[in-house]
Amino acid sequence: MITTAALIILGVLALFVMFDLLFRPTIRRLGLRNVVRRRGEAMLVIVGSMLATALIIASFVIGDSFGASIRSVAETRYGPVDEIVQVEDPEATAEKIKQGDTATIFDGIMVSRQADVAVRTETGTVEPSLRLLEFDIGEAKAFGNDTSSTGVVDLPDTLGVSKVALNQKTSDDLGLKEGETFEIFFGPTPVEVEVVSVVPTKGMAGFGQIIADADAITRISPDRDEFSSHQVLLSNTGDVYSGAERTEEAEQLLDSIFDTEASSETVAEVFPVKRNLLENADEEASGMTELFGTIGGFSVAAGILLLVNLFVMLASERKVELGTLRALGLTRSQLRRAFSLEGLTYGIFSAVLGVVCGVGVAAGVMAFAGSSFGADSNVTLRLSVSPNALVSGVAIGLAISQITVLFTALRLVRLNPARALVDAADPKRGLNNKIKFALATLGVIAGVAVYLLLTNEPVPVMLAPVIVAVSAIFPLGFMLGKRLAAPLCCALGIVWVAAVFGIRSDAMDDPDIVLFLVQGLVMVGLGVVVMGSLNKVFRRAIALLSSSYAVKLGLAYPLARPVRSALLISMYALVVFTLTFMSVLTAVFGGSTTQFAAKFGGSSDILVEANPASPVALAELEAVENVDSAVAVDRMLFGYKNEGSIEDESDREVGSILDAKFAELVAPPTLSRSSQFASDEEMWRTVASSDEWIVMPTFDSSVLEVDDVVELIGADEQSVAVKVAGTIENTWMIDSGAHLSVELAEQLKTYEERSSRFYVQATEGAELTVVADQIGSRFATNGVEAESFLAMAESDTAEQEVFFNILQGFLGLGLLIGIAGLGVVLVRSVRDRRQELGMMRTVGIKSSVTRNSFLIEACFIGFQGVALGVGLGLLSSWLTITKSTAFEEGLSFTVPSRQLMLLSAIALGASLLAGLIPAVRAARTTPAEALRVA
Amino acid sequence: MFRTKLEADVDVSLGASVVSAKKVRKTYRTGNLEVPALKGVDLEISSGEFVAIIGPSGNGKSTLLNCLSGIDTIDSGSVHIAGQDIFGVRDAKRTALRASMMGFIFQSFNLVPVFSAVENVEMPLLAAGVKPKIAREKASRMLDQVNIGKRSAHRPSELSGGEQQRVAIARALVAEPAIIWADEPTGNLDSATAAVIVDLLKEVNANGQTVVIVTHDRGIAKQSDRIVKVRDGRIESDETSAEMAGA
Known part of the structure; x- marks a missing residue:
C-alpha cells in the first residue's frame, strides 16, 4: 500500500523531471550542475539523506529475513507434511481418507506414531525430551511429490528391531554416531537401541529426532498406548511451500470425510502445521518490518529534517543567484523544478548507496541476532534479500525525500528578487491576526471534537489535547505574551503526551508501536519549542560561566x-x-x-517438568538435597465457553490442577481478584477446595474478567459452570494456564493429559541453579527438566x-x-x-x-x-x-x-x-x- | 577626539614611517592561470598621513591594501609596520599586530549579522583580551561618537547602509589603532552619507591616526594628504594633494 503510493508519487515526479530534462535546458543545467558544483558537500548531502533510505530498506530486509528464516522451518521440520491428523485409530483413518476423492488434493497419506522420550548415551549424556517418530520408512520415502524433502530418502526401507536413525542435529547434540547404542526411556524401563543411520535434519527427520520403523520401539514398551499418540500425516499436492496453499481445501475435504460432529466412532483433530508455520512466518516478517520500520522512523524523521535544513541552506547560499534568475524571468515554478531536479539527483545517488548500506545493516542485525538467539532456537536466522524489499525501501525512501524537497522548495522560491539581488533579508511574512485567530479557534474546536468523538482511539486521544494546546498559543499570547504562551502551551502538551498512558489507560492499554513513534515525534517537536524559548536563559547562564x-x-x-x-x-x-x-x-x-x-x-523456587511416561515420585523429589518441599500439579486440557466466546481450538485451555498444598506453597500473586476474597491466600485456598471457582491466566482477561461465569467443557462434552476467582500472569515459559481444583477436574474428564509438573521450594540459602541441576541430573532418565524461576x-x-x-x-x-x-x-x-x-x-x-x-x-x-x-x-x-x-x-x-x-x-x-x-x-x-x- | 595608541616596541609618533613596503610582489593563481596583481611595489607611509590609493578597477588597489595590512600574503618583498616585518613573523603574531595596531573598514561593511551593533564594535577589544564590561563601555562610547549610539542594540539587518558603515567605522576605531585601512568605505553609500563618513575619517586622521583609503572617488581622494595611483600592479604616481591640485 505504502509502496504503491510511493511508486505512484515517483512515477508522476519522473514524468515532470523527464519533461524538464528533455525540453527545459535551463532547468536541466541549473538542477544538474548545482549537484557537481561542490562535490565534497554533495557527497555529504548524499550520505546524510542516504541513511534514511538505508534504514527503511534495512527494516524491510530484516522483516523478510526473519520471515524467510521461519519459513525455512517448513523444510527442516515438516518437508512434505502439510497437515497432521491426530487420531486414535490411524490405519482406519488413513484408509477412510484414501477412500474419499482425495487424489487431487493429497499426494501423500501415511500413518505415524510419536512419543516424547528421554535418552541416555553410554557416555552418560542425557536428553530428557526428544521426539521419537515411527513410521513405514519405505512409504515415507515416497511421501509427497519431492522425495528428497522427506529427509529419509537415504534410509533403507526397514531399519530393524531396536534400530533407529537420528537426525544430524540430535546426533551432534548427543555425540552419537552410526553403530553406537543408547537407551530410550519410553517407559520406566529403558530400551537399548542402535543408531544405524544419521540423516539430514529435514522433513520427517526434522519433525522426529529419532526415527524408527513403525511400532519398532513402542511395541516393546508396556506403556505404549498411554504415552504415545498416533497421527495420519498428509501431504498436499505441490511442493514444500505451495502445498500449504491447499490446506483450506484439505480441511474442508477432511471435514466432509469425517463429519466429526455426527460421528462418534472417529474423533480426528486436524493440525494444519505447515500453514500455521507459514502464517506465523508472514506475521513475524510483517511484525519485524513494522518494529524496525517504526524504530527507524525516528531516524527517517531526522533524515527529513536534515533534507529541509540542507535545502534551506542551499537556497540561502544561492540567494543572489536565485534573485538574478527571477529578475531574468525564471518563474518560481521553474526554480522549484530546478531544486526538485537537484534533489532527485541527490536522491537517486542516495538510493543506490542506501541499498548497499541497508542490506549491510540488515546483514549485521541478522548476524548479531543469529549469534545471540541461534543456539537455543529451532530457527536458523539468515539474511534474505528480496527484490520487493529493495523496491519498497527505495521507493519509500525516495518518495519521502522528494516530497520533502518539493515542499521545502515551494517555500524557498518565494523570494523577493530585488532583495535577493542585494542579499537582503526578506521581510517576515505571516498571517494577519484575524486569520490566526480563526485558525486557532478552529484548532481548539477540532481538538476537542476529535477527543470527544474518538475517545477510545489511542492516536487521536494522544494528539487532540496537543492540537488544543498548540492552537491556544495565539489567543493566550495576547494575555500572557507570546514568549510565555508558546513554551507554556508546549510544556502542557509534553506533559499530556507523556502522561496520557496513565491518565487514559483505558484507551492506551494495548499500545501499538506506532503510538510510541507519534509520542516521540510530538514530544520532541514541542520540546524544541520550549528549549528555544529558553535561549536567553542559556545565553545568560553561559555568559556567567565563561567570558x-x-x-x-x-x-x-x-x-x-x-x-x-x-x-x-x-x-x-x-x-x-x-x-x-x-x-x-x-x-x-x-x-x-x-x-x-x-x-x-509464587513462593516456590524451581519448576520441574517430568515426562509422564517415566514419572517421578513426589517423595523422591523431596528427598533431593536442598529441596525443602514440592507440590505436584497435574495437567489437563479442557474447553470453555463464556458469553461471546465460541468453543474452538483457541478456546481450549491448559489446566493446572491444584490442591491445598499448592495454595499454601506456591500461590502466584494475582493480577485481579474477586472482591469476595480478602487476600490472594484466601482465594487460592478456596479455589483449591471448591468446584465453583477457577483462576484464569491473563491473556484471556480481555475476554474473561473476575466474577465472570465460565462454562468448562470436559472430554465427553459434559460441562460445569464456574466463576473466575482471579487472574494471574502467564507466560510461554511455564504456560501454567488456568488453575482449578482436583474436585473440578474430576467432574471434567480431560481431553488429554499433559506432563506432570512440580513446584519446588528450596531450603533457605540454597543455590537455586545448583538445586535445579541436581534435580535434573537425578531424574534425567525420567525426562525431568528443572529450572529455577529466577533463571x-x-x-x-x-x-x-x-x-x-x-x-x-x-x-x-x-x-x-x-x-x-x-x-x-x-x-x-x-x-x-x-x-x-x-x-x-x-x-x-x-x-x-x-x-x-x-x-x-x-x-x-x-x-x-x-x-x-x-x-x-x-x-x-x-x-x-x-x-x-x-x-x-x-x-x-x-x-x-x-x-x-x-x-x-x-x-x-x-x-x-x-x-x-x-x-x-x-x-x-x-x-x-x-x-x-x- | 581620538588618540593614537602607542606601544613601547613600535614607533608610531607623528611623521615616523609607519608602513614601509619594499618590492612587494603578489600573483593570484587559479589552476594554471596566473594573474600578477602587484609587480614590485615600494611605498612608505608616515604616521598621521591620510593616504588615498586610487586607480582603475582590477589594477591592484585592494590587493595592495590587503598586503600592506597583512591580511593577505605576498610572494616576495617585505612590509614593515612600525618597524616590524609583518611577513617575517607567524600568523598569530601578525593577527595580534592587527588587533593592536590596525582598524579596517570595508565597502560591504562586513558586520556579523547575528551580533548587535555594540557586539560588532566590541569584537576587536574582546579579541585583544579586554574585559567584557570595559569592552562594552568602550564600544557604546564609540557608537555614541559616530552618532549611532541609539541604535546600538540593533542587528545589521535592522540598520541602513550608512548606519552599518558607521558601526563598521566604530569597530575600526574602538581599539584606538594606529592605522585605519579603508577599502572603498563609501562604495555602497549615497553621496550625502559618503560625505559624512569621509568627515569622520578626516576627524580620525586629525587626531593623529594614519588613514589609508582605497577609493574610486576622486572627490574623496582630493581630501587626502597624499594620492597614490596604482595601475597595472605598479605605483604609477605618488603625489600630495597639493601637487595633484597644482598639476
Whole structure:
C-alpha cells in the first residue's frame, strides 16, 4: 500500500523531471550542475539523506529475513507434511481418507506414531525430551511429490528391531554416531537401541529426532498406548511451500470425510502445521518490518529534517543567484523544478548507496541476532534479500525525500528578487491576526471534537489535547505574551503526551508501536519549542560561566537562527529520545527478574517438568538435597465457553490442577481478584477446595474478567459452570494456564493429559541453579527438566536485552544522520560565514577562536539535542512504566545512568567530531581571500 | 577626539614611517592561470598621513591594501609596520599586530549579522583580551561618537547602509589603532552619507591616526594628504594633494 503510493508519487515526479530534462535546458543545467558544483558537500548531502533510505530498506530486509528464516522451518521440520491428523485409530483413518476423492488434493497419506522420550548415551549424556517418530520408512520415502524433502530418502526401507536413525542435529547434540547404542526411556524401563543411520535434519527427520520403523520401539514398551499418540500425516499436492496453499481445501475435504460432529466412532483433530508455520512466518516478517520500520522512523524523521535544513541552506547560499534568475524571468515554478531536479539527483545517488548500506545493516542485525538467539532456537536466522524489499525501501525512501524537497522548495522560491539581488533579508511574512485567530479557534474546536468523538482511539486521544494546546498559543499570547504562551502551551502538551498512558489507560492499554513513534515525534517537536524559548536563559547562564569570546561566538549563530538550530536539535533529540526510552526499558526489565520470578512461581523456587511416561515420585523429589518441599500439579486440557466466546481450538485451555498444598506453597500473586476474597491466600485456598471457582491466566482477561461465569467443557462434552476467582500472569515459559481444583477436574474428564509438573521450594540459602541441576541430573532418565524461576526470568530478560540492544544499534544509526546533518550544516556555515570569518580574522580574532567557536557551536547543538532527548525519554518512560497499564504492574522505574552517560558522551563526542572539519576550515580562512571571495 | 595608541616596541609618533613596503610582489593563481596583481611595489607611509590609493578597477588597489595590512600574503618583498616585518613573523603574531595596531573598514561593511551593533564594535577589544564590561563601555562610547549610539542594540539587518558603515567605522576605531585601512568605505553609500563618513575619517586622521583609503572617488581622494595611483600592479604616481591640485 505504502509502496504503491510511493511508486505512484515517483512515477508522476519522473514524468515532470523527464519533461524538464528533455525540453527545459535551463532547468536541466541549473538542477544538474548545482549537484557537481561542490562535490565534497554533495557527497555529504548524499550520505546524510542516504541513511534514511538505508534504514527503511534495512527494516524491510530484516522483516523478510526473519520471515524467510521461519519459513525455512517448513523444510527442516515438516518437508512434505502439510497437515497432521491426530487420531486414535490411524490405519482406519488413513484408509477412510484414501477412500474419499482425495487424489487431487493429497499426494501423500501415511500413518505415524510419536512419543516424547528421554535418552541416555553410554557416555552418560542425557536428553530428557526428544521426539521419537515411527513410521513405514519405505512409504515415507515416497511421501509427497519431492522425495528428497522427506529427509529419509537415504534410509533403507526397514531399519530393524531396536534400530533407529537420528537426525544430524540430535546426533551432534548427543555425540552419537552410526553403530553406537543408547537407551530410550519410553517407559520406566529403558530400551537399548542402535543408531544405524544419521540423516539430514529435514522433513520427517526434522519433525522426529529419532526415527524408527513403525511400532519398532513402542511395541516393546508396556506403556505404549498411554504415552504415545498416533497421527495420519498428509501431504498436499505441490511442493514444500505451495502445498500449504491447499490446506483450506484439505480441511474442508477432511471435514466432509469425517463429519466429526455426527460421528462418534472417529474423533480426528486436524493440525494444519505447515500453514500455521507459514502464517506465523508472514506475521513475524510483517511484525519485524513494522518494529524496525517504526524504530527507524525516528531516524527517517531526522533524515527529513536534515533534507529541509540542507535545502534551506542551499537556497540561502544561492540567494543572489536565485534573485538574478527571477529578475531574468525564471518563474518560481521553474526554480522549484530546478531544486526538485537537484534533489532527485541527490536522491537517486542516495538510493543506490542506501541499498548497499541497508542490506549491510540488515546483514549485521541478522548476524548479531543469529549469534545471540541461534543456539537455543529451532530457527536458523539468515539474511534474505528480496527484490520487493529493495523496491519498497527505495521507493519509500525516495518518495519521502522528494516530497520533502518539493515542499521545502515551494517555500524557498518565494523570494523577493530585488532583495535577493542585494542579499537582503526578506521581510517576515505571516498571517494577519484575524486569520490566526480563526485558525486557532478552529484548532481548539477540532481538538476537542476529535477527543470527544474518538475517545477510545489511542492516536487521536494522544494528539487532540496537543492540537488544543498548540492552537491556544495565539489567543493566550495576547494575555500572557507570546514568549510565555508558546513554551507554556508546549510544556502542557509534553506533559499530556507523556502522561496520557496513565491518565487514559483505558484507551492506551494495548499500545501499538506506532503510538510510541507519534509520542516521540510530538514530544520532541514541542520540546524544541520550549528549549528555544529558553535561549536567553542559556545565553545568560553561559555568559556567567565563561567570558571566552569563542563561547560567545559559538553560541551567537545557533541562538540567532532558532529555526535552523531547532531542526538540528530535533534530529539529535528524536534519536536520543528513543535510545533513552529503550535503555530505561532494558534496565527496568533487567532489574525486575525477581519480581518476574515471583509472578510465575509464587513462593516456590524451581519448576520441574517430568515426562509422564517415566514419572517421578513426589517423595523422591523431596528427598533431593536442598529441596525443602514440592507440590505436584497435574495437567489437563479442557474447553470453555463464556458469553461471546465460541468453543474452538483457541478456546481450549491448559489446566493446572491444584490442591491445598499448592495454595499454601506456591500461590502466584494475582493480577485481579474477586472482591469476595480478602487476600490472594484466601482465594487460592478456596479455589483449591471448591468446584465453583477457577483462576484464569491473563491473556484471556480481555475476554474473561473476575466474577465472570465460565462454562468448562470436559472430554465427553459434559460441562460445569464456574466463576473466575482471579487472574494471574502467564507466560510461554511455564504456560501454567488456568488453575482449578482436583474436585473440578474430576467432574471434567480431560481431553488429554499433559506432563506432570512440580513446584519446588528450596531450603533457605540454597543455590537455586545448583538445586535445579541436581534435580535434573537425578531424574534425567525420567525426562525431568528443572529450572529455577529466577533463571527463567533472567534468561527471558537477557533475550529481551539482546533484542533491545539490536534495536538500539539499529536506531543508533540514526545518530549518524544527526552527525552528518550537523557536519553538513557546519561545513556550509563556514562558506556561508566566509566574509564574516575573514573580517574577524582581519580585526584580530585569532584562528583558534574561530576554530573553537565552531566546535562550541557543534557541542551546543549536540548538548541541547541530547539534553532534550534524554530528558523527554526519561519523563516519558517514567510515566509510561509507573502509571500505564501497557506494561506489567509493579515494575520499578530505573534510570540506567551509566548507559545514559555513555550515550550522551557518544552523542556529544560525535557532535564534536562533526564540528571538527568545519572548525579547522574556519581556522584556516585567510582574511583577504575570504573577503575577496565573499 | 581620538588618540593614537602607542606601544613601547613600535614607533608610531607623528611623521615616523609607519608602513614601509619594499618590492612587494603578489600573483593570484587559479589552476594554471596566473594573474600578477602587484609587480614590485615600494611605498612608505608616515604616521598621521591620510593616504588615498586610487586607480582603475582590477589594477591592484585592494590587493595592495590587503598586503600592506597583512591580511593577505605576498610572494616576495617585505612590509614593515612600525618597524616590524609583518611577513617575517607567524600568523598569530601578525593577527595580534592587527588587533593592536590596525582598524579596517570595508565597502560591504562586513558586520556579523547575528551580533548587535555594540557586539560588532566590541569584537576587536574582546579579541585583544579586554574585559567584557570595559569592552562594552568602550564600544557604546564609540557608537555614541559616530552618532549611532541609539541604535546600538540593533542587528545589521535592522540598520541602513550608512548606519552599518558607521558601526563598521566604530569597530575600526574602538581599539584606538594606529592605522585605519579603508577599502572603498563609501562604495555602497549615497553621496550625502559618503560625505559624512569621509568627515569622520578626516576627524580620525586629525587626531593623529594614519588613514589609508582605497577609493574610486576622486572627490574623496582630493581630501587626502597624499594620492597614490596604482595601475597595472605598479605605483604609477605618488603625489600630495597639493601637487595633484597644482598639476
